[in-house]
Amino acid sequence: MNPERPMPMCATSSQHAEPGSGQPVVPFRQFLLKIHSRCNLACDYCYVYEAADQSWRGRPRRMTAATAERTGRLIAEHAARHGLREVTVVLHGGEPLLVGPDHLETLLGVLVDALEGVVTPRLVVQTNGLRLAEDPRLLPVLDRYGVRIGVSLDGTAASHDRHRRHHDGRGSHADTVRALKELADGPYRPLYTGLLCVIDMTADPVETYEALIECAPPLIDLLLPHATWQTPPPGLEKGTVRPEAPPPQGVYGRSTPYGDWLRTVFDRWYDAPRRETRIRLFEAIMAPMLGGRACSEAVGLTPVDLVVVETDGAIEQVDSLKVAYHGAPAAGLHVSQDTFDDAAAHPAFRARQLGLDGLGSVCRGCFRAPVCGGGLYTHRYDPEAEHPFSAPSVYCADLALLVDHIHRRLAPDAAKLLRVKGT
Secondary structure (H helix, E strand, O other): OOOOOOOOOOOOOOOEEOOOOOOEEOOOOEEEEEOEOOOOOOOOOOOOOOOOOOHHHHOOOEOOHHHHHHHHHHHHHHHHHHOOOEEEEEEEOOOHHHHHHHHHHHHHHHHHHHHOOOOEEEEEEEEOOHHHHHOOOHHHHHHHOOOEEEEEOOOOHHHHHHHOEOOOOOEOHHHHHHHHHHHHOOOOHHHEEEEEEEOOOOOOHHHHHHHHHOOOOOEEEEEOOOOOOOOOOOOOOOOOOOOOOOOOOOOOOOOOHHHHHHHHHHHHHHOOOOOOOEEHHHHHHHHHHOOOOOOOOOOOOOOOOEEEEOOOOEEEOOHHHHHOOOOOOEEEEEOOOOOHHHHHOOHHHHHHHOHHHHOOHHHHOOOOHHHHOOOOHHHHOOOOOOOOOOOOOOOHHHHHHHHHHHHHHHHHHHHHHHHHHHO
8 A cells, every 4th residue: 555555646735624623634535445355366465364454354255336336426525525636546455356347347437427527536456467367358447447557566486476376375476477468568558557566575686676677667666564563574573673762874773674675776776877667665765855745655744645445335544554453444434324524534544644743752753754754654553652553663773774875875966966956
């Protein structure tokens, strides 16, 4: 977001104060619709099926047309109230394309009809890609509605098949690459928005990056495995990584395997003689260093403007929270009786829109906070902290190393650019 998200739009306008609160209301610009709650893969790191929250078990497999239509009307009402000209609607799962071409056409039709004349939808689907090669009817449906397509691929065949496997244990790399060729090498290439890769720190970082760019993605999204202080990521043992203070520049207090991995990829990407692709995480870190805003859920202080609608119509917080505890994303809201303005006013959503004031004391005292923003909200979960999400990211030291490294690499080139502009 989750882990699979389009590049978000910065939430800078159309904010107004909630009466009596003094805190701006941030309208939602990203609506993630879980149109299918099951998957045709069994990835070992999946936050939906393998994590603490198991709410998928009690949810319908597919979102009904009635639920999609109601959701579309609520999006239109929300957009009209806040003067939004464009919103992003992400079709997600599970594996969203398991709905099949006929039901997919129905869902897209009722959504587009509900938004027509009110707000322009930027439609996106995040998929493992397998159904694209299996069912030739899907791409024409997506093309008719201009749905951009992001595909999950974890680098080399060895790395991908270590984690992203079929239910019978077979690797899925060959099937995913075949689907990517169907997408990237044919008439549907304009729909191809990029690749999502979950980092495996045991995989060679340069080999991973070069395997990804072989698929000619316009954008690569490198994601840290979803983890918390209670359930740390691979390579960071529980109880050994807790920072008592923000690490000073160059002193990180523990091993930084993910920071080292990302730093290596950054150098390979940044030093290339031409721009081979975009990498969202790196661009989001660079943006505030160059006077812009880090428009990313993973880093920066931009208010989160994303809301999730599950297959049964439940309105929930970002789905990566499923790794924290059972019920963590729940907000007690539903499209049948609540609105997205109700969600925007909900304390759980507003807590993620406070910027620097929403961080814990360790992060507020760190000079990197405007850049890293404390990391992904989910990765801060610590049941032993004063407030469960007030801890620094479980990847704190890794992010610190990466931010410092990118700053060191960027500073000389930024200074040269400023001198040129000055002349």
